[in-house]
Amino acid sequence: MKEDKIKIAVNGGVGFGAKLNAKQLITLAKYLGEEEELELTVFQQLYIEVEEHQLEETVKELEGVGLKCYPVGNFVKSLRTCNFCKGAVEEGMPTATKLNDLIAGKPVPSTLRVAYTGCSIACGEPLINDIGVIKRKNTFELYLGGKAKGIDAKTGLLFKENLSEKELLESVQKVISLYEKNGKKREVFSKFLDRYGMDNLKEQIVIE
Numbered sequence: 001m002k003e004d005k006i007k008i009a010v011n012g013g014v015g016f017g018a019k020l021n022a023k024q025l026i027t028l029a030k031y032l033g034e035e036e037e038l039e040l041t042v043f044q045q046l047y048i049e050v051e052e053h054q055l056e057e058t059v060k061e062l063e064g065v066g067l068k069c070y071p072v073g074n075f076v077k078s079l080r081t082c083n084f085c086k087g088a089v090e091e092g093m094p095t096a097t098k099l100n101d102l103i104a105g106k107p108v109p110s111t112l113r114v115a116y117t118g119c120s121i122a123c124g125e126p127l128i129n130d131i132g133v134i135k136r137k138n139t140f141e142l143y144l145g146g147k148a149k150g151i152d153a154k155t156g157l158l159f160k161e162n163l164s165e166k167e168l169l170e171s172v173q174k175v176i177s178l179y180e181k182n183g184k185k186r187e188v189f190s191k192f193l194d195r196y197g198m199d200n201l202k203e204q205i206v207i208e
Contacts, residue, residue: 006052009045009070009078010062014097017083018044020067027065031058043077043113045070070105074186076176078104080115082124091118092135095165099133102169103176109183109192112176127155130189131172140168144175144201145193154190157198167207174205 010028012020020028031048032038039047050058059069070078079100084091096116103114114131117124125148126132132143140163146156160171178201183192193201 004052005049006055007047007049007072008055008059009041009043009047009072010067011045011070011078012066013068014079014081014093014100015084016088024065024067027062027067044080045078047072068104074108074110076103076106076108076112076114080113080124080129082117082119082122084118085123086119092116092140092165093118095135095140095168096133098165099169099172102173106176106180108176108180108189110186110188112179112189114172128153129156131175132156133168133172139163140165142168142171144198145190147188147190159198159202170207171205175201178204 011018012024028038028046028048031050041047062069068078079096081096082091084093088094096118099114099116112131113129114133115124115126115129116133117126118135120134120136122134126134126146127143128146128148130144130146132146134141134143139161141158142160142163143156144159145154147153160167163171178196179189179192182196183189
């Protein structure tokens with residue numbers, strides 16, 4: 001009986017652009033047949049398929065060369081970021097890394113896209129993702145409800161501003177938690193936000 005394959009998403013984590021080194025590419029190639037193609041998604045992720053019994057071993061090997069592995073489906077996607085062109089510290093790469101580690105892979109009613117950018121130029125496209133973060137000097141702005149596709153495409157609305165790193169991380173986690181608990185099955189985040197209400201969401205999210 002042929003064993004089912006499991007699709008996993010892989011990328012290089014949060015860094016200076018969506019880059020992979022030679023060792024990482026060689027490791028990924030081990031899991032591809034000669035005629036297989038490597039799928040690159042708009043989420044800065046690569047999709048590969050592995051045998052179910054190889055999953056744990058595969059993830060361990062990929063993480064051993066510095067790659068990050070995530071589930072595919074109705075989960076929070078890994079953080080989409082800018083290229084941190086002004087530097088890791090100035091544009092908040094450590095904060096972006098912490099945010100990614102806290103939220104990526106969490107189960108939600110429908111695929112959730114979160115984007116981060118280190119300055120007001122917003123190369124990471126935070127305003128057209130479900131949840132967007134913009135760093136301004138030493139504080140952060142949090143936007144919700146952006147949508148990049150369809151005739152109803154729209155930019156996100158400012159939810160909170162002048163947030164410290166701690167306040168940002170707590171706010172995003174609480175937004176995702178409320179969506180997980182109150183969103184309907186397969187209800188995209190923008191529709192959930194329309195139904196649940198931005199004001200109602202603000203009342204529920206109190207940062208201590």
